Amino acid sequence: MESMKRFHIAIIGSGVAGLSLAYFLAKKGAKRVLLLEQEKRLGLHASGKNAGMIRQVVTQEAIGRLALEGATFLRTRPPEWKVPYHSCGSLLLAKGKEKETLHRAASLAQKIGLGMRWLSVKQSIERVFVLKRADFEEALFCPTDGIIDIHALLRGYYEEAKEKGIEIWMGAKAQSIDADGEGGFKLSTSRGKVRAEILVNAAGAWAELIAQRAGASPISFRSYRRHLILSKPLKKVEPHWPFVWDMAHAVYFRPEKGGLLLSPCDQDPLPPGGCPADRSLAWGRLKERLVYFPMLPKISIRRIWGGLRTFSPDDNFCIGWDGSLKNFFWVAGLDGHGMTTSSAVGELASDLLLGRRIDRKMAEHFSPRRFQTGRVEEGD
Numbered sequence: 001m002e003s004m005k006r007f008h009i010a011i012i013g014s015g016v017a018g019l020s021l022a023y024f025l026a027k028k029g030a031k032r033v034l035l036l037e038q039e040k041r042l043g044l045h046a047s048g049k050n051a052g053m054i055r056q057v058v059t060q061e062a063i064g065r066l067a068l069e070g071a072t073f074l075r076t077r078p079p080e081w082k083v084p085y086h087s088c089g090s091l092l093l094a095k096g097k098e099k100e101t102l103h104r105a106a107s108l109a110q111k112i113g114l115g116m117r118w119l120s121v122k123q124s125i126e127r128v129f130v131l132k133r134a135d136f137e138e139a140l141f142c143p144t145d146g147i148i149d150i151h152a153l154l155r156g157y158y159e160e161a162k163e164k165g166i167e168i169w170m171g172a173k174a175q176s177i178d179a180d181g182e183g184g185f186k187l188s189t190s191r192g193k194v195r196a197e198i199l200v201n202a203a204g205a206w207a208e209l210i211a212q213r214a215g216a217s218p219i220s221f222r223s224y225r226r227h228l229i230l231s232k233p234l235k236k237v238e239p240h241w242p243f244v245w246d247m248a249h250a251v252y253f254r255p256e257k258g259g260l261l262l263s264p265c266d267q268d269p270l271p272p273g274g275c276p277a278d279r280s281l282a283w284g285r286l287k288e289r290l291v292y293f294p295m296l297p298k299i300s301i302r303r304i305w306g307g308l309r310t311f312s313p314d315d316n317f318c319i320g321w322d323g324s325l326k327n328f329f330w331v332a333g334l335d336g337h338g339m340t341t342s343s344a345v346g347e348l349a350s351d352l353l354l355g356r357r358i359d360r361k362m363a364e365h366f367s368p369r370r371f372q373t374g375r376v377e378e379g380d
């Protein structure tokens with residue numbers, strides 16, 4: 001008969017959410033923790049396919065707080081992690097009605113103590129000369145924003161979590177999940193059977209599916225494909241440029257590998273999965289937006305890919321105990337901020353799981369119970 005391995009906590013998903021949580025659990029002394037990942041390699045989904053921009057100026061205060069904490073962690077990361085952080089800053093551009101959104105984000109950022117400043121059009125062009133004749137009216141510069149090497153970051157969390165005793169099974173898909181009636185879970189995985197007292201859903205775009213399998217409260221997540229386009233090397237690009245995000249025309253670009261990494265900020269609904277790119281659609285959308293930057297050099301495509309950004313029903317993160325299924329915990333819906341906030345998400349989730357002192361207001365703000373009407377059992 002096949003033996004069943006027993007764990008205190010099993011985490012489903014080794015994206016940045018699951019990895020960061022595993023790392024902080026281990027750091028805080030948690031024992032018998034298993035991390036399950038269906039893929040054989042790290043970073044095959046959102047966490048390995050994103051733009052790596054660490055952006056702290058956002059439109060929701062609570063996410064802004066996590067972004068500030070997350071960015072500070074990344075800037076002062078442990079040296080042995082070998083995770084390059086490029087402190088290039090960011091330049092957020094707006095015109096027309098987007099100015100109001102940018103002003104709102106700036107006042108939220110100011111309230112939480114983030115340093116930034118408004119630049120005139122002339123000052124913006126001095127920083128990034130291809131902004132000459134671009135179509136914007138206001139620019140906000142945040143000097144502590146930057147770029148992270150996303151694969152090195154995933155590897156950093158992975159190595160440290162493993163070092164500190166977390167068991168990690170790659171190529172192990174959680175197939176059936178049965179709540180065993182005693183507040184625990186039996187899982188069959190492609191690498192054997194597992195029993196865990198606590199189950200964590202960090203499955204990114206698959207989070208709703210995992211909850212369904214376990215019999216947790218239904219929360220409808222939406223996942224949207226966003227394309228990234230890497231250009232061939234370009235003579236005019238200077239590697240020290242901040243990343244430029246034009247909110248009015250929905251496009252961003254930043255230096256990468258001697259060229260530019262760009263996105264038309266598109267969002268097409270797509271089910272969980274491999275997220276294939278639609279090259280001509282992406283390129284067509286990007287070209288439409290680049291007319292607002294007449295000084296940008298002509299782009300030749302080196303590579304195009306797509307990744308899924310996953311949103312909860314109110315576009316806010318979903319971190320905490322389920323409202324109806326005992327011992328089922330969520331870390332999902334990190335939308336477009338998962339890399340920036342990863343360490344803060346891992347800190348908060350691990351504190352909640354370990355029953356440590358936490359900022360109650362933050363915990364309530366992110367709690368999945370806000371969507372749930374079912375009976376609440378005290379898993380925490």
Ligand SMILES: Cc1cc2nc3c(=O)[nH]c(=O)nc-3n(C[C@H](O)[C@H](O)[C@H](O)COP(=O)(O)OP(=O)(O)OC[C@H]3O[C@@H](n4cnc5c(N)ncnc54)[C@H](O)[C@@H]3O)c2cc1C
Binds near residue numbers: 036
């Ligand atoms: C194009 C793009 C650009 C982005 N740019 C940025 C940016 O510049 N800055 C930023 O902060 N954020 C950015 N993001 C957002 C960021 O990438 C996400 O918020 C983050 O990666 C989400 O991490 P996750 O761990 O929740 O999901 P994922 O990385 O998708 O991880 C979930 C994991 O769960 C696994 N899984 C699912 N089901 C099972 C199962 N049954 N058994 C075992 N394993 C399972 C999957 O295989 C997957 O590896 C961007 C996203 C995209 C798509």
